[in-house]
Amino acid sequence: MQKLLSLRARILLIILATVMLLISLTCFAIVLTWAPDKPLAELIPIWAPAPSQFIAVKGLPVHMRDEGPRDDPSPLVLIHGTSASLHTWEGWVGALKNQHRVITMDIPAFGLTGPNFEADYHSPTYAKFILDLLDRMQVQHFIIGGNSLGGEIAWQVAVAAPQRVERLILVDAGGYAFTPASIPLGFRIARMSQTEWVMEHTLPRHMMVASVKNVYGDPDKVTDALVDRYQAMTLRAGNRHALRQRFAQLDSGAQAQSIKSIRIPTLIIWGGKDRLIPPENAQKFHKDIPGSKLVMFDQLGHVPHEEDPVATVAAVKEFLK
Known part of the structure; x- marks a missing residue:
């Protein structure tokens, strides 16, 4: 029983570490692509x-x-x-x-x-x-x-x-x-309601390049x-x-x-x-x-x-x- 609890604890720690890594990577990506509205x-x-x-x-x-x-x-x-x-x-x-x-x-x-x-x-x-x-x-x-x-x-x-x-x-x-x-990639993202906040506050250059190239x-x-x-x-x-x-x-x-x-x-x-x-x-x-x-x-x-x-x-x- 003790070994089983220890295994579960390790699995939970791995899951927690993975989630924290994903959150960190997401925050890092947002910082890199941060693009607020321009007046x-x-x-x-x-x-x-x-x-x-x-x-x-x-x-x-x-x-x-x-x-x-x-x-x-x-x-x-x-x-x-x-x-x-x-x-x-x-x-x-x-x-x-x-x-x-x-x-x-x-x-x-x-x-x-x-x-x-x-x-x-x-x-x-x-x-x-x-x-x-x-x-x-x-x-x-x-x-x-x-x-x-x-x-x-x-x-x-x-x-x-x-x-x-x-x-x-x-x-x-x-x-x-x-x-x-x-x-175009930008159009696809704009149609996704779950990406509203990210779409309106970031603008990755590669997404813009891909969207323009898509229509040429x-x-x-x-x-x-x-x-x-x-x-x-x-x-x-x-x-x-x-x-x-x-x-x-x-x-x-x-x-x-x-x-x-x-x-x-x-x-x-x-x-x-x-x-x-x-x-x-x-x-x-x-x-x-x-x-x-x-x-x-x-x-x-x-x-x-x-x-x-x-x-x-x-x-x-x-x-x-």
């Missing part, structure tokens, strides 16, 4: 130089850029996707702004705009936000495009206000239900500077909490039937190596929007406009002629 004022000097500006939309200061000729009767409005920012369009803007007025913005929950007041991140709410922004800018007619979530917002704007939208550009757009081949067709194109930008936008005060709220409000495919009502000239651009929203969804848009044009870039991923702006903007230029 907006700290980020503006680096990430919002001219021509960036902030304009109030229903009281919310929105980070945006308005570039190109002001007399353009139909500005091009471009909307980024989840966890991105207006910087993702810089390649396109640089190639287009000599001939076209181009408006980009950070939509609520992301970039330097940050959370909205209502914590409402449903797609129809985003579509209303875009129309409110353009009303604030006194822009009545426009061409609209977007990537991923931004693409879903773009076509919902086209459905809500067809009399204002002249053309539509969808880049690996959301809208239909889909099964991802792979989800060629991961070797992901640079340190690119990761720095995505990391800075993630750390903007309130964005990590807002991202969790956005994922909790996902309604993928809920509005898909209305896509068939679109009667606007539409360009569909897709990366053949998109592992988040599969290329099959490009064919669905092409089928449901009469007269649409589909251009597939076989070697690019989920953000083809960012991964290869030169090749992708060439298709846009041809479409805008």
